Amino acid sequence: MTTTLTGIQPTGELHLGNYAGAIRPLVRLAARPGRDTYVFVADLHALNGRPEPGVLRDRTRRMVAALLACGLDHDRVHVYRQSRVPAVAQITALLANVTSKGTLNRAHAYKALVAANAAAGRDPDHGVNMGLFSYPVLMAADILAMRAGEVPVGADQAQHREIAVEPARAFARAYGPGVLPEPQAIVPPAGGVLRGLDGRKMSKSYDNTIPLFAAPERQAALVRRVVTDSRRPEEPKDPDTCTLVALLDAFGDPAAAREVRDRYRTGGIGYGDVKALLAGQLHATLAPMRDRHEALLADPARLDAALEAGERRAGERAGETLRRMACAMGL
Numbered sequence: 001m002t003t004t005l006t007g008i009q010p011t012g013e014l015h016l017g018n019y020a021g022a023i024r025p026l027v028r029l030a031a032r033p034g035r036d037t038y039v040f041v042a043d044l045h046a047l048n049g050r051p052e053p054g055v056l057r058d059r060t061r062r063m064v065a066a067l068l069a070c071g072l073d074h075d076r077v078h079v080y081r082q083s084r085v086p087a088v089a090q091i092t093a094l095l096a097n098v099t100s101k102g103t104l105n106r107a108h109a110y111k112a113l114v115a116a117n118a119a120a121g122r123d124p125d126h127g128v129n130m131g132l133f134s135y136p137v138l139m140a141a142d143i144l145a146m147r148a149g150e151v152p153v154g155a156d157q158a159q160h161r162e163i164a165v166e167p168a169r170a171f172a173r174a175y176g177p178g179v180l181p182e183p184q185a186i187v188p189p190a191g192g193v194l195r196g197l198d199g200r201k202m203s204k205s206y207d208n209t210i211p212l213f214a215a216p217e218r219q220a221a222l223v224r225r226v227v228t229d230s231r232r233p234e235e236p237k238d239p240d241t242c243t244l245v246a247l248l249d250a251f252g253d254p255a256a257a258r259e260v261r262d263r264y265r266t267g268g269i270g271y272g273d274v275k276a277l278l279a280g281q282l283h284a285t286l287a288p289m290r291d292r293h294e295a296l297l298a299d300p301a302r303l304d305a306a307l308e309a310g311e312r313r314a315g316e317r318a319g320e321t322l323r324r325m326a327c328a329m330g331l
C-alpha cells in the first residue's frame with residue numbers, strides 16, 4: 001500500500017485554479033488501487049497569519065467540507081486537522097534537533113521576506129517570527145509523521161519535499177536508517193496552472209479568481225469579467241491563448257470545448273457567446289459538488305464524524321512514527 005500525503009491551508013474560498021491544479025488530480029490519484037491517502041488542513045501553519053480565532057475555525061471546517069465534497073470522501077482517504085494530531089507537533093520538536101539552520105535559511109518564504117526587507121531598507125529579520133522561520137520543520141513533520149511515500153506538489157513547490165528529505169537523512173545519520181522513509185514528489189504535468197480573470201495565474205493574491213462553490217449567478221458575473229481582446233465574432237482567434245477556452249477545457253464538456261476551438265480558428269463566434277456557454281458549463285459541472293458542500297456544512301454531526309475518523313487514523317499512524325523516533329533517540 002502506497003501512502004500519499006498532502007495538505008492545504010484554510011486561507012479562504014477554494015477557487016477553480018485550486019481544484020483543477022491540485023484537488024482534482026489528488027482525487028484521481030487517491031482513487032487508484034493500492035493507495036492510502038492522508039489530506040490535512042494546515043491550521044497550525046495558518047497561525048503565522050494570526051487569523052481571528054473564530055475565522056480560523058470556520059475556514060477550517062469549510063475547507064474540510066470542500067475537500068470531502070470534491071470527492072475525497074471514501075474509506076481510503078483520511079481528512080484531518082493538523083492541530084488535532086498532537087504527535088505531529090511532538091515530531092516537530094524532535095526534528096528540530098537534527099535540522100540545520102542552513103536548511104531553514106534556504107526556505108522560499110523566509111528568503112522572500114528577507115529580500116523584501118532588504119529592498120525596503122529594513123532589518124533583514126523584520127516581521128520574521130519563529131513560526132515562519134521554522135515552518136519547514138513542521139512541514140517535514142507533517143510528511144514524515146505519516147511515513148508518506150508520495151507527496152503531490154506543484155511544479156513550484158518541489159522544495160517542500162526536499163526540505164522533508166533533509167531532516168529524514170540527518171535523522172538517519174544520527175540515529176540509524178529505516179525510521180523515517182524518504183518521500184517522493186509527484187509533480188503534475190505541465191499545463192496544470194489555470195489562468196484567472198486577467199489572464200495571469202489564477203490566485204487570491206491577484207484577486208482574479210472564480211470561487212469553486214460560489215452561486216451560479218456570481219460565477220456567471222465573474223466569467224463576464226474575463227479579459228479578452230477586441231476581435232469581432234467573425235474574426236479568427238487563437239484558442240490556445242484564450243482564458244475562456246482554457247476554462248472550458250478544464251470544466252466544460254469536451255465536445256463543447258472542441259466545437260469552440262474549431263469555431264475560433266474559422267471565425268463565427270464571439271466572446272460573449274463563449275462566456276455564456278462557459279457559465280452554463282461551470283454550473284452543470286460544479287452543481288453536484290456545491291450541493292454536497294452545502295449539505296455537509298448543514299450537517300455538523302456528519303462533518304464531525306468524518307473528522308473524527310480521519311484524525312483517529314492519522315493520530316495512530318503519527319503516534320507510531322513518534323514511538324519509533326523516540327526509541328531511536330533514547331527517549
